[in-house]
Amino acid sequence: MNMLASAVVARQVPFFDYPALFEQDRAGLTQIFLDVCGRGAYIMQKDLREFEAALAAFTGAKHAIGVADGTNAILLGLRALELPAGSEVIMASHTYVATANAAYFAGLVPVPVDCGPDHMIDPTAIREAITPKTRVIMPTQLNGRCADMDAIRALAAEHKLIVAEDAAQALGARFNGTHAGLFGAFGTISFYPAKVLGCFGDGGAVLTNDDRIAAYVRTAADHGRNEHGEFVMWGTNSRLDNLQAAFLKYKLTTYGDAMKRRRWIAARYHELLKEVPELHLPPAPDADKRHFDIYQNYEIEADRRDSLKEYLKGMGVGSIIQWAGQPLHKIKALGLSSRPLQKTDRMFERCLMIPLHLAMSDSDVDHVANSIRAFYGR
Ligand SMILES: *Cc1c(COP(=O)(O)O)cnc(C)c1O
Numbered sequence: 001m002n003m004l005a006s007a008v009v010a011r012q013v014p015f016f017d018y019p020a021l022f023e024q025d026r027a028g029l030t031q032i033f034l035d036v037c038g039r040g041a042y043i044m045q046k047d048l049r050e051f052e053a054a055l056a057a058f059t060g061a062k063h064a065i066g067v068a069d070g071t072n073a074i075l076l077g078l079r080a081l082e083l084p085a086g087s088e089v090i091m092a093s094h095t096y097v098a099t100a101n102a103a104y105f106a107g108l109v110p111v112p113v114d115c116g117p118d119h120m121i122d123p124t125a126i127r128e129a130i131t132p133k134t135r136v137i138m139p140t141q142l143n144g145r146c147a148d149m150d151a152i153r154a155l156a157a158e159h160k161l162i163v164a165e166d167a168a169q170a171l172g173a174r175f176n177g178t179h180a181g182l183f184g185a186f187g188t189i190s191f192y193p194a195k196v197l198g199c200f201g202d203g204g205a206v207l208t209n210d211d212r213i214a215a216y217v218r219t220a221a222d223h224g225r226n227e228h229g230e231f232v233m234w235g236t237n238s239r240l241d242n243l244q245a246a247f248l249k250y251k252l253t254t255y256g257d258a259m260k261r262r263r264w265i266a267a268r269y270h271e272l273l274k275e276v277p278e279l280h281l282p283p284a285p286d287a288d289k290r291h292f293d294i295y296q297n298y299e300i301e302a303d304r305r306d307s308l309k310e311y312l313k314g315m316g317v318g319s320i321i322q323w324a325g326q327p328l329h330k331i332k333a334l335g336l337s338s339r340p341l342q343k344t345d346r347m348f349e350r351c352l353m354i355p356l357h358l359a360m361s362d363s364d365v366d367h368v369a370n371s372i373r374a375f376y377g378r
Contacts, residue, residue, distance in 0.1 A: 008374045013364045015318030020359035036246045047246035059179040061207040063214035066240030067221050070168040070190025070204035074102035077186040077206050080216035087135035092121035093327040093344045095140035099166045100328050112328040114343040123151035136162045141170035141180040144296035149175045149183045169296040171197050181207035199244040262295040272369035278303035278376050301350035315371040320353045
């Protein structure tokens with residue numbers, strides 16, 4: 001070990017820190033709990049309506065519909081499209097299993113494809129996967145970044161396909177000024193606790209500018225019941241809890257600061273790590289003016305990735321290999337067929353997510369980056 005390496009002293013920087021995030025605003029959050037419970041306002045109350053209105057205003061969506069979670073958001077959005085059973089949905093293999101699960105439970109067939117150097121779905125790979133059964137292109141707006149939506153929309157127009165986004169990780173991310181979730185028929189958001197806008201349990205939303213899709217999702221998520229209380233179609237229970245909506249509405253008011261801080265951390269990582277040749281970094285915040293990334297995750301590629309992960313652990317730094325190292329086409333139980341996905345396979349030998357969250361201090365950020373540099377002898 002060289003001098004610098006031994007000079008970096010271990011300190012605890014967990015990959016994520018739920019208790020610390022709660023402690024940052026214990027009083028404000030407790031007040032919301034007391035207020036909502038004091039009113040006994042649990043299901044479909046004003047906090048939900050107000051949060052939906054605030055979310056629509058924030059993103060510029062005509063409709064924002066709170067649902068039980070991000071997976072149900074995709075499921076209900078896809079069902080609203082009323083496609084023939086067995087229609088194919090092209091998605092990145094580098095996505096959470098939820099994207100594929102939702103398509104499957106909507107009676108559709110997930111078709112996983114490769115990703116590009118920025119880890120986003122590769123438009124060329126989409127083109128190669130189109131068959132007569134393809135109906136939907138579903139990019140995952142991964143790690144808080146939008147895919148190349150110009151290329152994807154052009155491809156969809158050429159082949160008369162529907163674009164629908166899994167924007168679970170990308171609330172507030174933009175591409176050419178348009179918010180993630182608004183590039184196609186609908187987009188979905190997750191409020192899972194570790195998401196940038198996280199609640200205290202499960203939560204999700206569907207964003208859409210389409211009145212029919214909005215009405216379908218809203219009705220289907222409440223047992224097929226319309227606004228007059230009549231049962232007008234088959235449905236399920238996939239409502240967003242009013243208490244969660246109240247927390248989310250409150251947290252949305254400071255979301256601008258949260259995005260700013262994340263972008264600052266990403267810029268700092270880029271600054272400290274850009275000259276390490278063993279690494280491939282995510283695009284920096286100012287690298288491409290079309291993109292406004294919110295850095296839900298900071299996913300690097302690294303030589304000797306497994307040793308780096310072990311070394312970081314010794315330095316007190318938590319890190320994660322996304323999806324437990326299994327992109328969709330590697331999950332045997334799903335039995336998905338795809339072409340060989342060499343880029344994704346190669347990427348999964350090297351990818352690692354390092355901590356990026358609001359409980360980190362500036363010196364925590366530097367400790368993570370300096371530990372990585374030390375591992376490579378820099
Ligand atoms: C979190 C996530 C989901 C699922 O959201 P849940 O709210 O946990 O159901 C779907 N897709 C991606 C890419 C996600 O990161």
